[in-house]
Amino acid sequence: MSDVIAQIEGRIGCITLNRPKALNALSLDMVRSLTQALLAWQDDPQVLAVAVRGTGKEGPFGAFCAGGDIRFFHQAAHAGDASLGDFFTEEYRLNHLIHTYSKPYIAFMDGIVMGGGMGISQGASVRVVTERTKMAMPETNIGLFPDVGGGYFLSRCPGRLGEYLGLTGQMLNGAQAVAAKLADIALPSGMLEPIWQTLISSPFENAESVERWVLAQAGAMAPEKLIPQPQIDEVFGLPSIAQMLQKLEFASDEWSQKTAHALRHRSPLMLHVVLEQIRRARQMSLADDLRMERDMVHHCFHLRAVGDSDTVEGIRALAVDKDHSPNWKPARVEEVDAAEAARFFASPWPSDHHPLRDLS
Numbered sequence: 283m284s285d286v287i288a289q290i291e292g293r294i295g296c297i298t299l300n301r302p303k304a305l306n307a308l309s310l311d312m313v314r315s316l317t318q319a320l321l322a323w324q325d326d327p328q329v330l331a332v333a334v335r336g337t338g339k340e341g342p343f344g345a346f347c348a349g350g351d352i353r354f355f356h357q358a359a360h361a362g363d364a365s366l367g368d369f370f371t372e373e374y375r376l377n378h379l380i381h382t383y384s385k386p387y388i389a390f391m392d393g394i395v396m397g398g399g400m401g402i403s404q405g406a407s408v409r410v411v412t413e414r415t416k417m418a419m420p421e422t423n424i425g426l427f428p429d430v431g432g433g434y435f436l437s438r439c440p441g442r443l444g445e446y447l448g449l450t451g452q453m454l455n456g457a458q459a460v461a462a463k464l465a466d467i468a469l470p471s472g473m474l475e476p477i478w479q480t481l482i483s484s485p486f487e488n489a490e491s492v493e494r495w496v497l498a499q500a501g502a503m504a505p506e507k508l509i510p511q512p513q514i515d516e517v518f519g520l521p522s523i524a525q526m527l528q529k530l531e532f533a534s535d536e537w538s539q540k541t542a543h544a545l546r547h548r549s550p551l552m553l554h555v556v557l558e559q560i561r562r563a564r565q566m567s568l569a570d571d572l573r574m575e576r577d578m579v580h581h582c583f584h585l586r587a588v589g590d591s592d593t594v595e596g597i598r599a600l601a602v603d604k605d606h607s608p609n610w611k612p613a614r615v616e617e618v619d620a621a622e623a624a625r626f627f628a629s630p631w632p633s634d635h636h637p638l639r640d641l642s
Contacts, residue, residue: 317375388407400419
C-alpha cells in the first residue's frame with residue numbers, strides 16, 4: 283500500500299496520508315506524490331475540491347502528520363546526501379502550491395499536526411481541527427526552526443503568539459488553534475468520517491458550495507483563547523531572547539517559570555534565529571518567506587561541520603539515540619554570537635540561481 287493514497291471520488295480529489303507507524307511523517311516520495319496529485323487535479327474539471335486526511339493506527343483520521351522524516355535528515359546529513367536539499371526545495375514548493383491552489387483544499391487536522399504537517403495544512407482554504415488535535419511547531423527542540431512557511435503563518439497569529447509558539451514549541455488543542463488563527467473550525471472527531479463520506483457522495487454544484495458546506499457544520503466547538511495572552515504579548519514582544527528570559531525568570535508565577543524552563547531547553551542559537559525569522563516574515567510575502575527559509579535550512583546543515591550542527595545534534599538526541607540530552611553549542615542563550623545567528627539569513631545562492639526563484 284502506498285504512503286499516499288490519492289484518488290478522485292465523486293467530485294473530490296481525496297488524499298490520505300498512509301504511513302501510520304511513522305505518524306505520517308513526510309518522505310521525499312510522499313512530497314512528490316502529493317505534488318503530482320495536486321498538479322493533476324488543478325486542471326481536472328471533474329475535481330471541484332481537494333480533501334486531505336491522515337491515517338491513525340485504527341484507520342482513517344486519528345493522526346494527521348508529525349512533520350518531515352527527521353531520521354532521514356540525520357542520515358542524509360551524515361552521508362552528505364544531496365537528496366536532503368531536494369527534500370526541502372520540493373517540500374517548500376508543495377507548501378506554496380497549497381497556499382496558492384486554485385480550488386478549495388480542505389485539511390482534516392485530527393490528532394498530531396506538527397512541522398511538515400502544518401506545511402501541508404496551513405495553506406488550506408478550510409482547516410478543520412478536533413478535540414484530539416495536538417498542534418505545534420516544536421523545531422527549536424531539535425535545533426531547527428519552524429519552516430514550511432512557519433515564519434509566514436506564525437507571524438500572522440494574534441499579538442506575539444507567533445513568537446511564543448515558534449520559540450517554545452507550545453502545543454495547542456483544536457479550540458486553541460482556532461483562537462490562534464491556525465484553524466477555521468473545530469468539530470468533534472466523530473463527525474469527520476460522515477463529513478468525508480458526504481463530501482465524496484454529494485452532487486455539489488461548484489467549488490464554493492463544497493467549502494461553504496464544510497464551514498457550516500453544526501456542533502463546532504468555541505475558540506479557546508490562550509491564557510495569558512497579555513503576558514505572552516508583553517514577554518514575547520521584547521527585543522531579545524535574553525530579555526525575555528530575564529523577565530520570565532524574575533517572575534514567580536507558574537506560566538513564567540514553565541515558559542522559562544522550556545526556553546532553557548531549546549537550542550540557544552536557534553532561539554536567536556527563530557526570533558529574527560518570525561519578525562522578518564511579518565513583512566514578507568509567502569514566496570519571500572519560503573525563499574528565506576530555504577536559505578536558513580541550508581545553513582542548519584552546512585554552516586558548521588556536521589558534528590557541530592545543532593540541528594544534527596538535536597535530531598540525534600530526540601530521535602536517534604533518544605537520550606534527550608542534546609549538547610547545544612553554545613549551551614546558553616547569553617553566549618550566542620549574534621554574527622553567527624545573522625549568517626542564517628545570508629543566501630548561499632545568487633537570486634537568479636535560488637532553488638525557489640520562480641515562486642511568486
